[in-house]
Amino acid sequence: MADQCKTCPSQAGCNSSPEKCGESPDKSLLGAFNDIRNVIAVMSGKGGVGKSSVTGLIASSLAKKGKKVGVLDADITGPSQPKALGIDNREGLKASQFGIIPPQSRSGIKVMSINFFLPHEDDPVIWRGPLLAGAVNQFWGEVDWQDLDYMVVDLPPGTGDVPLTVMQSLPVNGIVIVSSPQDLAFMVVKKTIKMAKKMNAPILGLLENMSYAVCPHCGEKINIFGESQGENIAKEMGIDYLGALPWDAKLNLLIDEGRIEEYVSPQIDAVVEKIIAKLP
Numbered sequence: 032m033a034d035q036c037k038t039c040p041s042q043a044g045c046n047s048s049p050e051k052c053g054e055s056p057d058k059s060l061l062g063a064f065n066d067i068r069n070v071i072a073v074m075s076g077k078g079g080v081g082k083s084s085v086t087g088l089i090a091s092s093l094a095k096k097g098k099k100v101g102v103l104d105a106d107i108t109g110p111s112q113p114k115a116l117g118i119d120n121r122e123g124l125k126a127s128q129f130g131i132i133p134p135q136s137r138s139g140i141k142v143m144s145i146n147f148f149l150p151h152e153d154d155p156v157i158w159r160g161p162l163l164a165g166a167v168n169q170f171w172g173e174v175d176w177q178d179l180d181y182m183v184v185d186l187p188p189g190t191g192d193v194p195l196t197v198m199q200s201l202p203v204n205g206i207v208i209v210s211s212p213q214d215l216a217f218m219v220v221k222k223t224i225k226m227a228k229k230m231n232a233p234i235l236g237l238l239e240n241m242s243y244a245v246c247p248h249c250g251e252k253i254n255i256f257g258e259s260q261g262e263n264i265a266k267e268m269g270i271d272y273l274g275a276l277p278w279d280a281k282l283n284l285l286i287d288e289g290r291i292e293e294y295v296s297p298q299i300d301a302v303v304e305k306i307i308a309k310l311p
């Protein structure tokens with residue numbers, strides 16, 4: 032790659048040769064028209080509890096309410112937003128002088144994810160912490176997000192470099208903590224809550240995912256991972272309880288088919304109402 036291309040915001044979607052270009056981008060213009068009014072980070076200490084699914088559901092529910100929504104996929108080593116939201120981006124990324132133009136889902140959710148930069152969606156990203164954190168900063172500052180009511184940030188599990196970068200560098204004004212109802216998950220999730228508190232990051236509350244399943248035959252609630260504990264844990268940690276989402280095979284299927292926006296969930300809509308009420 033030519034030196035002048037390395038810092039160019041158009042590099043990902045650019046087909047022109049460096050000789051023909053000769054333009055060096057004005058860095059001060061990157062993100063110049065971004066007006067992002069609320070930044071919600073979705074966190075969990077534990078992997079696999081449904082953080083990415085909850086991110087996609089919150090974004091979809093906000094979009095259904097007519098809000099302008101973006102999703103920043105900060106899970107650089109395990110990105111799942113493009114797939115869940117059905118964006119294949121075969122045409123490649125495009126850029127304006129204000130940064131990379133984020134591809135959009137069917138309902139108009141703007142998304143930025145490392146997967147848009149990879150030749151194949153299953154290619155691994157094998158980077159150390161500082162590079163991961165650098166990518167997140169670029170997704171924030173060098174993307175032409177323009178006007179958003181809400182940016183929902185999908186964080187990787189744990190309390191490592193990326194969550195730290197997001198809390199320190201992005202103007203996060205709400206954190207949604209996701210857990211599933213197992214002791215082990217709650218034990219690790221408590222670390223995340225403590226981290227957010229240490230960093231004075233505003234926690235919106237705890238959401239218990241896969242809290243129960245409903246029998247399709249008799250409608251009985253089945254506690255597949257044990258008794259729901261979300262409300263008690265939230266109380267113990269001094270944060271609000273946002274609610275519970277059931278384990279639902281339909282959601283799993285829609286995510287696999289890239290149609291998460293079609294999932295109908297009164298539970299997630301209620302959670303989103305609470306979020307909207309809490310944020311300015």
Ligand SMILES: Nc1ncnc2c1ncn2[C@@H]1O[C@H](COP(=O)(O)OP(=O)(O)OP(=O)(O)O)[C@@H](O)[C@H]1O
Pocket residue numbers: 075077078079080081082083084085106109111187188240241276277278279280282283286287
């Ligand atoms: N409420 C639910 N009902 C059914 N399946 C679910 C539900 N929530 C999540 N899943 C499924 O569980 C799996 C893990 O979910 P997801 O990728 O959202 O977790 P995660 O916490 O983001 O994982 P990671 O730690 O890898 O980032 C996915 O296959 C997803 O489709």
